[in-house]
Amino acid sequence: MATGVALAAGGFTSAALIHVFRREDFHALARPALLTALLGYTFVALGLLADLGRYYNIWHPIWPTMWQGNSVLFEVGMCVTVYLTVLYIEFIPVVCERFVNDQKHPRLARICARLNRMVNRLMFLFIIAGVVLSCLHQSSLGNLMVIAPTKVHPLWWTPILSLLFLLSAITVGFPMIIVESLAASWALELEPEMAILGRLAKYVPPILGVYLAFKIGDMVVRESYRDLGDGAVPTIAFAVEMIVGIILPLILFSLPRVRGSKSLLFLAALLVVLGVAMNRVNVFLVAYHPPYAVRSYFPSIGEITVTVGLISGLILAYRAIVTYLPVVSHEAEPRLA
Numbered sequence: 001m002a003t004g005v006a007l008a009a010g011g012f013t014s015a016a017l018i019h020v021f022r023r024e025d026f027h028a029l030a031r032p033a034l035l036t037a038l039l040g041y042t043f044v045a046l047g048l049l050a051d052l053g054r055y056y057n058i059w060h061p062i063w064p065t066m067w068q069g070n071s072v073l074f075e076v077g078m079c080v081t082v083y084l085t086v087l088y089i090e091f092i093p094v095v096c097e098r099f100v101n102d103q104k105h106p107r108l109a110r111i112c113a114r115l116n117r118m119v120n121r122l123m124f125l126f127i128i129a130g131v132v133l134s135c136l137h138q139s140s141l142g143n144l145m146v147i148a149p150t151k152v153h154p155l156w157w158t159p160i161l162s163l164l165f166l167l168s169a170i171t172v173g174f175p176m177i178i179v180e181s182l183a184a185s186w187a188l189e190l191e192p193e194m195a196i197l198g199r200l201a202k203y204v205p206p207i208l209g210v211y212l213a214f215k216i217g218d219m220v221v222r223e224s225y226r227d228l229g230d231g232a233v234p235t236i237a238f239a240v241e242m243i244v245g246i247i248l249p250l251i252l253f254s255l256p257r258v259r260g261s262k263s264l265l266f267l268a269a270l271l272v273v274l275g276v277a278m279n280r281v282n283v284f285l286v287a288y289h290p291p292y293a294v295r296s297y298f299p300s301i302g303e304i305t306v307t308v309g310l311i312s313g314l315i316l317a318y319r320a321i322v323t324y325l326p327v328v329s330h331e332a333e334p335r336l337a
Contacts, residue, residue, distance in 0.1 A: 002141050003280040004044040006169050007081070007273060010255065011037025011087065013173025019127045019204075024274045028196055030186060031094060033177050035318065040089040043314045050306045054200065072143045074096055079137035086130045092119045098325050101282070139166040153234045153287035154224045161283075164218070167211045173275040175269035182266045185327060187319065200266075201259040208250045208272070215242070215311035217321055237278070237286045245275010272289050 008314045014033035017023050049055040061077040068074045096116035102109045119126075141167030145152050159162065178197050185192040219225045228235055252258045252268035259265060289296060299307075322328050 003277050004040055004047065005138065005141065006165075006172060006276050006280055007039030007176055008037045008044070009134065009138065009169040009173040010176040011040075012131050013170055014177055015127050016131050020126070020131065026140070026196060026200060028193060029177055029181060029200065032180055032322075034087065034094075035091055035321060037329050038084075038091055039296070039314050039317055039321075041084045041087060043310045044080070045084065047306065047310050050303075057230060072140050072147070074138045075146070076140045077139070079133045083133040083137065086126050086133065089119065089126050090123070090130065092116070093123075094327060095233055096326055101214065129224050134169075135166060138169040141165050142283075143292035145288070148288070151288055151290050152283070153289070154222070154227050155219075155234060155238045156283050156287040157176035158218050158224075159224060160214070160218060164214060167214055168276050168279055171204075171207050171211045171273055174200055174207070178265060179273055182262060182269075182321065183303075188322065188328065190328065194260070194262060197260045197265060201253055201265060204253045204269075205250055208246060208253065212242075212246050212250065215246070217336075234282075234286055241275055241278045241282055243270055243280055246272075249275070283302075325337050 010033040014026070014030055018026050018030050045060035049058060052058060061074055062081060091118050098120075099105070099108050099112045102112075102118060109111060139162040141163035145157065146159060146161050149157050178201065181197060182192050184190075228238070249268045251270040252264065252271070257264070258268055
């Protein structure tokens, strides 16, 4: 869940960039990022149904008599539920645009036109709500481990873990948009919008730098760097996460040659995506070890199979939606055979 939620961060980061900071020149990336976030959170919710022992009780958090204000997980569940609803509302204009000029179904066209006007009048409220809700639950996922200082390895446990989770989600937002945009353009045989993606890539090094500074600063303050010399599995995992997921892409994104190359830009962005995914795996699996545990937890074959199936279903749903709805920008011309 934590990994899927983090990788769906492109939705709120693009909304903040385009609508809050008024960078309308990136508007062509808004709908694909919105769809990625919508499908990401949808399939995270479906994955929870498989993870929960009593999946039929998933509605409990939304029932007022069952609210638990002292629970971090309750806050995460409520924010994700509301944010997923906001994402579907934000996606309404995309669906309406598909049918608003449908001459074969005039009644449907009128309903879509009316609904589109109504949603667009209130869209700024949903955009602000989406950004705020994302910041809340992205950080709260880190708080789930703050309450377990004796069970998490010192290289990852920190009282500012919620801040690091939020920063990592912001960090992966733009690289995830780049990965999704390039992969979609290749799959749909469209020319990648490198002019926009190259400009977007310029924002990645400063954000990566801030995230790296907080990671290193936290290690210095807590003196957790002393645990780097033991050569254990957590130490190796931490080193790989830092080098592959932060330092190497920071160097790559700083090079104009990388930002202008489709393959190199995809590689640099993919490294950030893998680095944040690795961070979530490290925090919740590699670093987590209760004092009296006999052995470390590792996902079963069934859990891995469900995860692979969900990812495959997400990709299939994305391909189907962009085929029939106006999601991907049509400014780029199709490639010549």
